[in-house]
Amino acid sequence: MADITAAMVKDLREKSGAGMMDCKKALNETAGDMDAAMDWLRTKGLAAAAKKSSRTAAEGLVGVAVAGTKGAAVEVNSETDFVAKNAQFQDFVREVTQVALAEGDSVDAIKAASMASGTTVAEVLTNNIATIGENQSIRRARRLEVTKGAVVPYVHNAAVPGLGKIGVLVALESEAPDEALQALGKQIAMHIAAAFPLALNEADLDAATIERERAIATEKASESGKPADIVAKMVDGAIAKYRKEHALVSQLFVIDGKTKISDVVAKAGKDAGAEIKLVDYVRFQLGEGIEKEQSDFAAEVAAASGVPQKPDTQPEA
Incomplete structure (x- = not known):
């Protein structure tokens, strides 16, 4: 039986994205052959994790x-x-x-x-x-x-x-x-x-959020056409309300x-x-703040097949 080292297991794990124990088992099953171990993981469906890790999870x-x-x-x-x-x-x-x-x-x-x-x-x-x-x-x-x-x-x-x-x-x-x-x-x-x-x-409350709200309140109040001192009071009132509500x-x-x-x-x-x-x-x-990817299935199929996708066109009147 081949001597399976920790370094070999680590290397296979980094290449495959599979778990540590799965990598160790794959190397044992293939007498330490790295390529054969990778194929073994693929046949078991365990080498796909690395590719899947780039997809959005929301x-x-x-x-x-x-x-x-x-x-x-x-x-x-x-x-x-x-x-x-x-x-x-x-x-x-x-x-x-x-x-x-x-x-x-x-x-x-x-x-x-x-x-x-x-x-x-x-x-x-x-x-x-x-x-x-x-x-x-x-x-x-x-x-x-x-x-x-x-x-x-x-x-x-x-x-x-x-x-x-x-x-x-x-x-x-x-x-x-x-x-x-x-x-x-x-x-x-x-x-x-x-x-x-x-x-x-x-x-x-987050200081940057308060400043953003202040800028919005200032712009709104300025549109009222009121004197500067009144605008300042309107802004202060709006921020006070925001703080209480949040x-x-x-x-x-x-x-x-x-x-x-x-x-x-x-x-x-x-x-x-x-x-x-x-x-x-x-x-x-769940998922707050995560921007979900918008998938275009037709474009994905075209890209996979190597056939360029035709641009959308509207018939002339």
Whole structure:
């Protein structure tokens, strides 16, 4: 039997995009012949992952999970919504969410961590790409933790428990009873899913976003023809309104449309007999910010066949 070195396995993995264990097995099956090992992987459908990795993945699932006073949310993308219904993919997202509970926000750390099988997340991901037949990626992760209190999860329109297209975590610091924190957290999480706040507090809003809004408000106010001092006040008013509408604690509760979230939290604390602090939140919506590629099937077929596509022409009148 040929001596299969780690360097050989690494080289084959880089060339094929297949998982580490698959590459090792391929080399063992082919007595260390690199070309034959590549062919072996191709016959098993395991060398296709590298090519698939260039395709846009904007579908998939968001997963949320909690353990004690910690909670984690992850987004794992695929190319089509069909994969989100695949049990293998769902199990992977569910387990990656559990890994994020231990590893935190770093996608690299999550991918390097071992799953229950002993195989790394990255290797399982590569194998899934090959076996399911679509590009997949772990896009982002976030972990929240409180010293006392609760991190409450919520998935809007969950496909299966803990998995869906919008996942929310709400971190509440308090010595209030857990049932009170869970009820409050669920209500706030539902609000977050619907209202899409951009930050917890007004001071946390992105400075570049505020400046962009200020420029827009200035242009609109200037068109009014009012004096400069009035225009300045109009702009300040518009920015103040924007801050209130996009910071979570100052948003109006979607359930009643009139109570600020900060007041909802304060009342819940009073009712529970202990102060409750809303300290952080996470809202992951599947595919937000990803620009999906627009595919022209006719052009793809023409390109594959080597026949140039005729430009669209309109008949003359």
